[in-house]
Amino acid sequence: MWEINPYEIAKIELEFIAKKLDLPPNIEKFLKNVERSVIVSIPVIMDDGNLKIFEGFRVQHSSVLGPCKGGVRYSQLVTLDEIKALAMLMTWKTSLHRLPFGGSKGGVCVYPKNVSKRELEQITRRYTAEIINMIGPNKDIPAPDIGTDAQTMAYIMDTYSMQHGKTIPGVVTGKPIEIGGSPGRSDAAGTGLFFVIEKYCEKFDYDLKSMTIVIQGFGKVGSVIAKKLYEYGCKIIAITELAGGVYSEKGLDVDLLIEWRDKGKFLKDFKGNSIKSITNEELFKIKCDLLIPVATENQITKHNANDIDCKIILEGANGPTTPKADEILNKKGTIIIPDILANGGGVIVSYFEYVQDINAYYWDLERVNKELKKIILDTFENVCNLAKEKKESLRTASYMIAVSRVAKALQLRGIFP
Numbered sequence: 001m002w003e004i005n006p007y008e009i010a011k012i013e014l015e016f017i018a019k020k021l022d023l024p025p026n027i028e029k030f031l032k033n034v035e036r037s038v039i040v041s042i043p044v045i046m047d048d049g050n051l052k053i054f055e056g057f058r059v060q061h062s063s064v065l066g067p068c069k070g071g072v073r074y075s076q077l078v079t080l081d082e083i084k085a086l087a088m089l090m091t092w093k094t095s096l097h098r099l100p101f102g103g104s105k106g107g108v109c110v111y112p113k114n115v116s117k118r119e120l121e122q123i124t125r126r127y128t129a130e131i132i133n134m135i136g137p138n139k140d141i142p143a144p145d146i147g148t149d150a151q152t153m154a155y156i157m158d159t160y161s162m163q164h165g166k167t168i169p170g171v172v173t174g175k176p177i178e179i180g181g182s183p184g185r186s187d188a189a190g191t192g193l194f195f196v197i198e199k200y201c202e203k204f205d206y207d208l209k210s211m212t213i214v215i216q217g218f219g220k221v222g223s224v225i226a227k228k229l230y231e232y233g234c235k236i237i238a239i240t241e242l243a244g245g246v247y248s249e250k251g252l253d254v255d256l257l258i259e260w261r262d263k264g265k266f267l268k269d270f271k272g273n274s275i276k277s278i279t280n281e282e283l284f285k286i287k288c289d290l291l292i293p294v295a296t297e298n299q300i301t302k303h304n305a306n307d308i309d310c311k312i313i314l315e316g317a318n319g320p321t322t323p324k325a326d327e328i329l330n331k332k333g334t335i336i337i338p339d340i341l342a343n344g345g346g347v348i349v350s351y352f353e354y355v356q357d358i359n360a361y362y363w364d365l366e367r368v369n370k371e372l373k374k375i376i377l378d379t380f381e382n383v384c385n386l387a388k389e390k391k392e393s394l395r396t397a398s399y400m401i402a403v404s405r406v407a408k409a410l411q412l413r414g415i416f417p
Helices: 006-021 023-034 080-098 115-130 150-164 188-203 222-232 253-263 323-332 345-359 365-390 394-413
Strands: 037-047 050-063 067-072 101-107 140-144 214-218 235-241 243-249 276-278 290-295 313-315 336-337
Touching: 006 080, 006 188, 006 323, 006 394, 023 276, 023 394, 037 080, 037 365, 050 067, 050 080, 050 115, 050 313, 067 080, 067 150, 067 345, 080 235, 080 394, 101 115, 101 140, 115 150, 140 150, 140 313, 140 345, 188 222, 188 313, 188 336, 188 365, 214 222, 214 243, 222 235, 222 253, 235 253, 336 394, 345 365
Parallel strands: 067 101, 067 140, 214 235, 214 290, 290 313, 313 336
Antiparallel strands: 037 050, 050 101, 235 243, 243 276
């Protein structure tokens, strides 16, 4: 449940940072609003012969720093205000990591598991046709998000390319490697999370291998960070997904859980010695050293923040912590490594894919991960330095850097006309 509308949360966060930066009122007012948003109807003849109309969205928050960049989410819970909030968050994320992009987001109100493969392809192609004038390598570049994957991006690229009479791989990122995708893109967000927490522990004298770790979310990002931490030698004691999950004080075998999940089974049904099923609500009450929320926004709220007992929160999801919860956790002394810093790996490697597509010159995985590590850790150091200088939280420091860059660019460009 949302404490308040997610777009209102995003604007509250901006207001807070605007005061810290002493932004001119007109700049703040401009950045609170999205540049454009569209709601589209997606008519599809279903497998049973009946017509069904799905609702879709595309929102571009800011193109001040360059073409917009943002994922496409397939979920029955998608709303326009959620997409607006996520588009704004993408603006700050790309700015923070010095990427030449603005922020956007898209979504369709559909639960992918409730439709056939053919129906999903039809939904994707019609959605693309409806937003085709908004997207493009120099306008807005979609990418995978919750409920979408490399195949979804392949359909979008093909639909867009057919309407332009030539193959245009740079219209999306997160594609299959065979049609212009980049090595390392599917694991990028999780890989970036690992680089950040490894560096944080090194910088502030924590022993990562001795930590007890709890993870909420076991999808494209959650499973990757879980596997990397497990291979590093960490003890992961709880993992949940939407339907619930598992807990073991002795530690979980992540490889076995991934195998189980890949068979289409629910984590909560996994059985083993000393393993018990838990709900998402119970997960946040487990005492641990490191909590990693990698599900959806607004999971840590004023209603459960006081139950959380951990040293560090590493935000893998976008906007998992509400402002009220953030305030409670800061007072408790909990360190929060914020989403726009921690989970930037996905959009960083999307940028690499975009660069490769535009230049038709492709990199190997070693180069991708080397460049990813450099960018995300450079950002990490910048944030830590500002947080120390200004005596602010890592979240506040991250937003101060991100918003100030966009605001400066807007002041230099001016507001047309």
